[in-house]
Amino acid sequence: MTNNTAVPLFNLQKQHDSLKEEINKAALEALNSMKWLLGPKTQQFEADFAKALNAEYCVTCSSGASAIQIALMAAGIGKGDEVITTPFTFVATTTSISLTGADFVFADIDPLTYNLDPKDVERKITPKTKAIVPVHLYGYPANMPELMAIAKKHNLKVIEDCAQSHLALCAGKYTGTWGDAGAFSFYPSKNLGACGDAGAVVTNNKEIADACSSIRHSGRSLGKAYEYDREGSTLRMDEIQAAILGVKLKHLAKWTENRAKAAELYRKHLAGIKQVVLPPAAPEGWSQSYYVFTIRVKDRDGLSAFLKENNIGNAVYYPVPLYKQPCYAHLNCKAEDYPNTEAAAQEVLSIPMFPEITEEQIKIVCNKIKEFYNK
DSSP: OOOOOOBOSOOHHHHHHHHHHHHHHHHHHHHHHTOOBSOHHHHHHHHHHHHHTTOSEEEEESOHHHHHHHHHHHTTOOTTOEEEEOSSSOTHHHHHHHTTTOEEEEOOBOTTTOSBOHHHHHHTOOTTEEEEEOBOGGGOOOOHHHHHHHHHHHTOEEEEEOTTOTTOEETTEETTSSSSEEEEEOOTTSSSOOSSOOEEEEESOHHHHHHHHHHTBTTBOTTOSSOBSSOOOBOOOBHHHHHHHHHHHHHHHHHHHHHHHHHHHHHHHHTTOTTEEOOOOOOTTOBOOOSSEEEEESSHHHHHHHHHHTTBOOBOSOSSOGGGSGGGGGGOOOGGGOHHHHHHHHHEEEEOOOTTOOHHHHHHHHHHHHHHHHO
């Protein structure tokens, strides 16, 4: 029997409707200002987002992908360099590295957190290695204390991919503030989402911040109209998106708290199902942003289909590791070199998670999961 109560994976409509009047007002102000790029709304958002993360600088840009690219370029990464990252992530992580001219090298993941395994990172370091790009997958912070120790030992730059980890804490510090820079995405479905593409680089390094500001703006010298210090591109964020994000940022802390409460309800209602492995609880001083709530299950594809039949949204992030993607076939990577990635790609499943999800909706999801495994 099919359940007629739909539970979406994300519910952007409900959040947007609750702020529609304020968002429309802010967007109209930006539109009528005639300052559509790098105007006062952008400057205000940059200041506010940096403050929210206890960071010195925020430089907005066109997307999370461009944020990784310009942060790496600003840190001096380019042709001939190697950058170690994870194969268990969205492809923008690696394409952004490639766009700098550098080559990426994969390290395997930790089987519990799905983030970079520091031990395998150190094994992959060569004389060409110049940077590490950890991804805080699903909003669970990577092991930054260990990764930073490795980076310091080998004199490597660290650019954090924080596309899914807004306001996540790692040993008392926000993700994005551990390394040389942190790259954030404001894609609409993210914890802090624009109404279109947008991103930002956060850093405590003024030289990196200034370089990012130049690179996103065609390489223009700061304060100059037609002088260029370097080659850059047009990777700016629109003023309207800054206005919208400024409205939403005021609610991010509460939304993050709501996600954490929803995660605890999932833990309560899914406890005891032997076919389900819950995401690890963060240790003291750490917290997750719960971009998605990802479980590890047996017969993943069967459960996914059953949930969809019952109008329950779910998705697999990510079913095909990057080393198996057609665009990277030339790298000739061997799957057996990444056993933890291989296993995770076969078993992870993300179930509904958004700040407005109710306990009733969570119970519906959990009861259907129980029903599937009780058959």
